[in-house]
Amino acid sequence: MTAEPLKRFSRDDGPQARPGAPAEPDPDTARLVLRTVRESDLPELRRLDQEVFGEVAYPAFLLRQLFDMYAEHFLVLDDGTGRLRGYVLAGTSALRADSWILGLGVAHDRRRHGLGRELMVAILDRLRRSGIEEVRLTVEPGNRAALLLYRSLGFRPEGPDGGLRRDYFGPGMDRRILRLDLAARAAAPQG
Ligand SMILES: CC(C)(COP(=O)(O)OP(=O)(O)OC[C@H]1O[C@@H](n2cnc3c(N)ncnc32)[C@H](O)[C@@H]1OP(=O)(O)O)[C@@H](O)C(=O)NCCC(=O)NCCS
Known part of the structure; x- marks a missing residue:
């Protein structure tokens, strides 16, 4: 392309x-x-x-x-x-x-x-x-920079425990799953 x-x-x-x-x-x-x-x-x-x-x-x-x-x-x-x-x-x-x-x-x-x-x-x-309509991502629980960035863009944890999923990528590789509802965001005025 x-x-x-x-x-x-x-x-x-x-x-x-x-x-x-x-x-x-x-x-x-x-x-x-x-x-x-x-x-x-x-x-x-x-x-x-x-x-x-x-x-x-x-x-x-x-x-x-x-x-x-x-x-x-x-x-x-x-x-x-x-x-x-x-x-x-x-x-x-x-x-x-x-x-x-x-x-x-x-x-x-x-x-x-x-x-x-x-x-x-x-x-x-x-x-x-x-x-x-929906965007998800994984982030290392200790990755403060990325967590702050995603949060400021409207991403929120998916599921309990702040979206924490133990061993998500294998033993010891925990991740948080965050989610953004793009459809709702388009409908709601931002500001
Ligand atoms: C996460 C990453 C992409 C941010 O890129 P960046 O260009 O430095 O980020 P920006 O300058 O656009 O900052 C956006 C927001 O992120 C947060 N942020 C970025 N770096 C930060 C830091 N070192 N400490 C705290 N907050 C930070 C802040 O909320 C910032 O908003 P603000 O400037 O209004 O305070 C970069 O740090 C990176 O490449 N990290 C390694 C790879 C990675 O972790 N990727 C994400 C995987 S889930």
Whole structure:
């Protein structure tokens, strides 16, 4: 599929804007282009995924097949020098009109500039426009940054114990399951 540049969400008027925040966006961050992934991105995407997730990064063959299946909902932040600085991937089921966030990562040196939020806002917008009604994801119980980000976007725990599922990915790999009702969110005024 053809990579498609997407509208950038301005950090000056986005939900992450705070009183006292610098008026000018970080020039390195401002140069980034948010677009759908291309086949030629795969080696660089693998490098980024390994940088972000280390030993739990996707194997190359799986990343390839996730691209084959979900390129429409696979967004990257391209810095224009051949480097990707962030990505988000959603796997969708048209039959059930639901989706799972299968990956979200921002390069270490680009964190806390609103990029994770930008990727999530963009993918949720795409999913909503594709008719997806429900989005779920897993998060490590101790991953405070991700939990705070998801919570601020309206995700809530699914099930008892704050969505905690013991050994979800195997022994000792607990996860929380969070859920966002996109249909309800579209119907209710946000603010
Ligand atoms: C989670 C992650 C994607 C956030 O990306 P980011 O670009 O740094 O996040 P943003 O700058 O957009 O921050 C969005 C919100 O996340 C939360 N957040 C992000 N980093 C945080 C940190 N270090 N401590 C506390 N809260 C944090 C805040 O609520 C923040 O909102 P605020 O800026 O209004 O306070 C990034 O930390 C990352 O890639 N982590 C490793 C991979 C990972 O954990 N992915 C998620 C798997 S479920």
